[in-house]
Amino acid sequence: MDRLRQALCQRLPAGIRTFIVPTRKVNVVPVYEQTPRLVPKGKSPKQVMTDKLYAKYDPDGSKRALFDKTKPTCPRAGDILRVTKKDKSSFVGMLLALNRNHLATTILLRTKISGIGVENRVHVYNPDVEKIEVLRVPAMRWPKEKYYFVRGTKKYDAGDLDSFVRRQNRNKH
Amino acid sequence: MRVFKRFMAQLTAKSVVNTYQSEAPALFESAAAAHARRRLRNRVGLLAYKRGMVPYYLPDGTHFACTVLEVDRCQVTDVKTADKHGYFAVQLGIGSRKVKNTTRPMLGHFARSEVAPKRHLVEFQVRDESGLLPLGSELKADHLIPGQFVDVKSRTKGKGFQGVMKRWGFGGMSASHGTSGVHRSAGSTGQNTDPARVFPGKKMAGRMGYDFRTVQNLQILEVDADNGLILVRGSIGGADGRLVKITDAVKKPLPKA
Numbered sequence: 001m002d003r004l005r006q007a008l009c010q011r012l013p014a015g016i017r018t019f020i021v022p023t024r025k026v027n028v029v030p031v032y033e034q035t036p037r038l039v040p041k042g043k044s045p046k047q048v049m050t051d052k053l054y055a056k057y058d059p060d061g062s063k064r065a066l067f068d069k070t071k072p073t074c075p076r077a078g079d080i081l082r083v084t085k086k087d088k089s090s091f092v093g094m095l096l097a098l099n100r101n102h103l104a105t106t107i108l109l110r111t112k113i114s115g116i117g118v119e120n121r122v123h124v125y126n127p128d129v130e131k132i133e134v135l136r137v138p139a140m141r142w143p144k145e146k147y148y149f150v151r152g153t154k155k156y157d158a159g160d161l162d163s164f165v166r167r168q169n170r171n172k173h
Numbered sequence: 174m175r176v177f178k179r180f181m182a183q184l185t186a187k188s189v190v191n192t193y194q195s196e197a198p199a200l201f202e203s204a205a206a207a208h209a210r211r212r213l214r215n216r217v218g219l220l221a222y223k224r225g226m227v228p229y230y231l232p233d234g235t236h237f238a239c240t241v242l243e244v245d246r247c248q249v250t251d252v253k254t255a256d257k258h259g260y261f262a263v264q265l266g267i268g269s270r271k272v273k274n275t276t277r278p279m280l281g282h283f284a285r286s287e288v289a290p291k292r293h294l295v296e297f298q299v300r301d302e303s304g305l306l307p308l309g310s311e312l313k314a315d316h317l318i319p320g321q322f323v324d325v326k327s328r329t330k331g332k333g334f335q336g337v338m339k340r341w342g343f344g345g346m347s348a349s350h351g352t353s354g355v356h357r358s359a360g361s362t363g364q365n366t367d368p369a370r371v372f373p374g375k376k377m378a379g380r381m382g383y384d385f386r387t388v389q390n391l392q393i394l395e396v397d398a399d400n401g402l403i404l405v406r407g408s409i410g411g412a413d414g415r416l417v418k419i420t421d422a423v424k425k426p427l428p429k430a
Contacts, residue, residue, distance in 0.1 A: 029277060029280045029281050029284050030284045031272050031280055031283075031284065031289070031290070032283070032284070032287055032288060032289045033289060034246075034269045034289040034290075035246060035289065037245055037246065037269075037401075038244075038245070038246075038399065038400050038401035039243065039245075039400050039401065039402070040400075044224070044225075045222075045224040045225075045241055045243040045400070045401075045402055046224050046225035046227065046241050048397075048400050048402060049224075049227060049241045049395075049397070049400075049402050049404060050227055052395075052397065053227060053229070057230060085234075086234075102227070103227050103228050104227075104228040123228070123230070123236055125228075125230065126230045126234055126236060127230055127232060127234070128230070128232075128233070128234030129234075
């Protein structure tokens with residue numbers, strides 16, 4: 001109806017036009033819908049990449065199971081650990097510190113070789129590290145997360161742990 | 174002394190008769206020559222967000238840090254041509270933006286390329302029109318090839334107003350010998366009556382950080398197109414969540430597609 005009125009009105013000369021029919025032109029802008037994000041919902045991109053790398057560096061999940069905080073078998077400072085590398089070389093030491101940082105988790109092992117204190121920091125998820133095993137759990141623990149205080153002390157420092165392992169093996173046979 | 178004279182008539186060889194005017198090379202100052210001198214890639218780069226760092230181990234046991242980048246719905250929103258804009262470029266958009274937070278003119282811009290509203294828009298200049306991409310085409314993470322080298326540009330973390338020791342690495346002033354209260358000052362900023370001014374560009378205290386920095390020749394380690402993730406060797410400026418601009422490395426050969 002409005003359109004008809006407008007058309008009729010516009011045919012009249014300008015002087016006779018008595019009213020102006022308001023015109024409303026609506027310019028609709030099409031908006032396209034967002035596609036979902038590729039990273040699964042509830043997971044951070046870093047977590048997705050970390051999981052992917054976990055599957056690569058620890059395919060059977062044994063290392064993740066060993067360092068699972070909720071399990072009582074998780075190594076703690078003061079334990080004696082053996083780290084075996086791919087080339088079958090191994091290092092036995094007392095665990096001074098377990099630095100949890102997801103894929104970058106490291107352990108610090110200390111031993112004495114011919115009377116000199118030696119420390120070795122090992123990246124747990126490094127594929128070069130084949131196996132990590134707990135050899136001995138101490139009867140008594142200090143209420144400390146890090147055992148740095150044992151360094152240079154006579155009483156608490158790690159001894160010659162290689163000979164300790166040798167002795168254990170001799171007793172077995 | 175004997176003087177040799179030519180008595181024979183000089184004949185022009187037939188092969189020389191038809192000489193052609195050689196084309197004058199472009200002037201060094203001309204726009205075409207300037208464009209040719211620019212180290213422009215003809216392959217469009219990629220936009221991504223920095224999402225944190227993880228370690229990476231090689232089979233031989235060496236390890237290093239690398240950065241996780243997320244390519245979140247990166248699409249072509251516009252192309253610029255020499256005829257209309259004076260240069261060739263592809264405008265990429267990344268992320269998502271709510272419609273209520275997008276202005277009407279920008280909604281029209283996104284509608285033209287038939288893409289959903291984007292959070293960030295960045296241009297990538299290319300050498301000629303063969304490097305342009307159709308509007309709305311999506312660039313996935315596999316635009317980059319594992320093993321190739323890239324340059325990554327991003328804004329660094331802002332440090333606020335900093336003194337000269339932190340900002341420019343000045344040595345500061347003496348701890349003793351009569352120094353009082355100015356131990357971290359810059360010292361002299363110039364000469365005396367002769368210039369009677371401080372020269373422009375003098376390093377002084379001021380706003381530090383939040384500038385564009387390019388890290389060159391970073392290697393792409395892994396590409397996960399399904400999740401839109403890229404793993405780049407080394408570190409990149411800026412905090413997590415920062416927009417980064419990835420291009421093929423200018424100082425390395427282009428990857429073989």
